Amino acid sequence: MTTAIPTDLQDERLRADTGLAGAARASLGRIRDGDLGLLPVIAGLIIIWTIFQILNPVFLSPRNLSDLLMQSAPVGVIALGIVFVLLVGEIDLSVGSISGLSAAIFAVQYVNNGLALPLAILLAVLTGAVIGWVYGQIYNRVGVPSFVISLAGLLGFLGLQLYVLGPDGTINIPFDSPLVLLGQLLYVPDWLAYALAAVTVAVFVVQRVAGARRRRAAGLSAPTIGVIVVQAAILAAVLVAAALYLYQASGVGWMFVFFVALVLVANYALTRTSWGRAFFAVGGNREAARRSGIRVRAIYTSAFIASATLAAVGGLLAAGRLSSAAQSSGAGDVNLNAIAAAVIGGTSLFGGRGSAFSALLGILVISSISSGLTLLNLDSSIRYMVTGAVVLIAVALDALARRSRSSHGRA
Numbered sequence: 001m002t003t004a005i006p007t008d009l010q011d012e013r014l015r016a017d018t019g020l021a022g023a024a025r026a027s028l029g030r031i032r033d034g035d036l037g038l039l040p041v042i043a044g045l046i047i048i049w050t051i052f053q054i055l056n057p058v059f060l061s062p063r064n065l066s067d068l069l070m071q072s073a074p075v076g077v078i079a080l081g082i083v084f085v086l087l088v089g090e091i092d093l094s095v096g097s098i099s100g101l102s103a104a105i106f107a108v109q110y111v112n113n114g115l116a117l118p119l120a121i122l123l124a125v126l127t128g129a130v131i132g133w134v135y136g137q138i139y140n141r142v143g144v145p146s147f148v149i150s151l152a153g154l155l156g157f158l159g160l161q162l163y164v165l166g167p168d169g170t171i172n173i174p175f176d177s178p179l180v181l182l183g184q185l186l187y188v189p190d191w192l193a194y195a196l197a198a199v200t201v202a203v204f205v206v207q208r209v210a211g212a213r214r215r216r217a218a219g220l221s222a223p224t225i226g227v228i229v230v231q232a233a234i235l236a237a238v239l240v241a242a243a244l245y246l247y248q249a250s251g252v253g254w255m256f257v258f259f260v261a262l263v264l265v266a267n268y269a270l271t272r273t274s275w276g277r278a279f280f281a282v283g284g285n286r287e288a289a290r291r292s293g294i295r296v297r298a299i300y301t302s303a304f305i306a307s308a309t310l311a312a313v314g315g316l317l318a319a320g321r322l323s324s325a326a327q328s329s330g331a332g333d334v335n336l337n338a339i340a341a342a343v344i345g346g347t348s349l350f351g352g353r354g355s356a357f358s359a360l361l362g363i364l365v366i367s368s369i370s371s372g373l374t375l376l377n378l379d380s381s382i383r384y385m386v387t388g389a390v391v392l393i394a395v396a397l398d399a400l401a402r403r404s405r406s407s408h409g410r411a
Contacts, residue, residue: 040397041345041361044390048365052372059372062249068364068371069252070183073259074099074318075334076363079341080259080266081310083359084303086342087270087279089286089351090146092135092307094153095338098128099315100330101157104164106179106316107171107325117178121316128312129305131157136301146304154335162327170326173319183320186254190247196257197239205232255317259360262310266356279303283351314338333384340387341366344394365390 052059078095085092102124110120131153138144165171173180188196208228215222223231246252270276281289282299290296318334319325345362347354366387373383 038346038355038357038361040394041358041365044344044393045361045365045368048368048372052368052375056372056375059375062246064371064375066187066246066250066252068367069246069256070321071371072363072367073253073255074183074314074321075337075341075366076259076314076359077262077317078311078314078334078338079345079363080262080356080359081307081314082338082342083266083345083347083354083356084279084306084310085146086283086347086349087351087354088283088300088303090139090300090303091150091339091349092146092304092311093150093335093339094131094157095307095311095314096330096332096335097154097157097161098131098308098311098330099318099334100325100328101161101164102128102312102315103319103325103329104161104171106319107173108164108166110177111171111173121179124316125309125312128308128310128315132305132308133301135304135308136297139300139304140297158331161330165325165327170324172324175323177320177323179316179320180323181320182255182258183317184323187251188254188257190243190251193243193247193252194240197236197243200239201232201236204235205229208232255320258317262313263356263360270356275299275302280352283348283353285352311338337363337366337387340391344390346394349395 049060058064078099081095082092105127106120106124109115109123110117115123135146135149135153138149139146162169205228208223208231209225212222212224212228243252268276270279278289278294278299281292281294282296286296289299315330318329322329341362342354342358343349343362344365345355345358345360347358347362369386369390370383373380373386
């Protein structure tokens with residue numbers, strides 16, 4: 001025979017479990033269960049910054065960090081697209097070629113043919129969306145693995161990029177073009193940066209409070225107001241401190257702000273909409289997702305469309321950053337860095353686990369490694385080896401975490 005627990009005692013226990021101490025215990029419990037979240041990449045980023053700062057005091061200077069943020073945006077946007085396909089357990093190896101093709105199409109239409117800037121941008125982005133849709137149809141209807149589809153796309157769209165650019169191979173974009181200004185010269189005014197920080201904290205508080213109310217209404221544990229206030233205070237302190245430091249130099253570029261805005265939109269879509277939650281369901285168990293009524297084929301198609309479209313956007317940002325579209329656009333290590341950023345940031349190669357913030361944190365890690373080694377005058381070969389080692393460590397941590405979660409689940 002069981003004894004009913006009084007309601008007031010239940011409420012007291014609930015408050016104890018959801019206060020600051022309860023939140024700390026819950027976090028430690030998730031870590032013990034193998035749910036590391038973004039903790040490894042944040043710790044890795046701190047370690048990387050510490051090492052490079054010791055080796056070269058210029059690394060953490062406001063000027064270098066401001067440039068680092070701007071340089072990370074184009075590939076970061078491409079990595080954000082990779083997150084979508086990884087969540088459903090697939091891969092897109094052609095994002096570099098798609099980004100280069102979109103840059104070439106934009107340059108030809110805007111510079112050579114005199115098409116209006118908005119129309120040229122729209123045409124380039126739509127090209128990426130159409131490519132993603134075609135990938136989805138081939139995957140769903142023919143059954144060709146995404147690895148093979150995107151590998152063929154990598155080669156085919158690289159050739160199409162060279163064809164579009166023509167014999168000259170390079171098209172320079174005017175320096176007074178809004179796209180070039182965005183990529184090189186436009187920085188957020190300091191007062192607006194602080195205002196954006198305040199808005200970010202306010203939105204965070206509103207979402208957390210609303211989420212806590214929904215959980216309590218459903219009879220689930222939820223963070224208290226005290227926990228939310230502490231989290232908001234930490235977020236505000238980090239944002240204000242970063243702004244104060246960066247605005248000793250150029251500050252924060254609008255292109256990086258655009259990248260962060262895309263990350264926030266993607267995070268909202270993945271965590272607050274049924275469409276986004278379906279990505280995790282399909283990546284976790286495709287058959288179970290199908291039986292629960294999720295349109296699995298549509299989710300795969302939308303994942304490929306998101307990846308290719310964001311690759312096209314990233315290609316446009318890269319063209320603005322370099323003020324040109326060339327045969328080398330999207331080539332080199334763009335492909336690998338985009339995929340590596342998503343993986344390093346915590347998105348699982350096995351599907352079903354990840355976050356839009358993986359792209360942001362992952363590309364910061366890769367850009368930090370590149371910037372630090374450049375300041376040390378080390379050869380690019382070292383950068384490739386170091387980045388490869390970091391990717392291997394990230395995947396190994398993910399595999400160990402999966403094994404830990406599996407063992408706890410069986411227990």
